[in-house]
Amino acid sequence: MQRKNEPGELLGRVPADVPRVTWELEATPGSTHPADLRGPYISGPPRGRFVYLSWGVVDGAGSFDMFRRAKLMFDGIPDDVLVTARESGVLVGRLGLTDTKGNPLCAAVRPPLIGWTSAVH
Secondary structure, eight states: OEETTEEEEESSOOOTTOSOOOOOOOOEEOSSSTTOEEOTTOBSOTTOOEEEEEEEEEOTTOOEEEEEEEEEEGGGSOHHHHHHHHHHSOEEEEEOSBOTTSSBOOEEEOTTSEEEEEOOO
């Protein structure tokens, strides 16, 4: 996950061949729209918020060179899920990390490529 406006600052770099990965991001709700969530890893304007999932190659020195990224768009989150997520404090997005050709997922990602749910503590 890429930090807002910082392409080189990534949260939890993970090898691409792991069977499952989880990132936890902090967010606070804004007041302009139900999907107006804000936080250090959330990018975009109100009504256009998203998080970047960055793909890259790490060299022998540990330097990351991004070659592709996906925007996990918040505008596809169902309103009822947003309401419950605001109450519970938990919003979960689940997605596969590859496209139909087996390449890293890229571009704007919305349902049905990502499923959004909320969980109650």
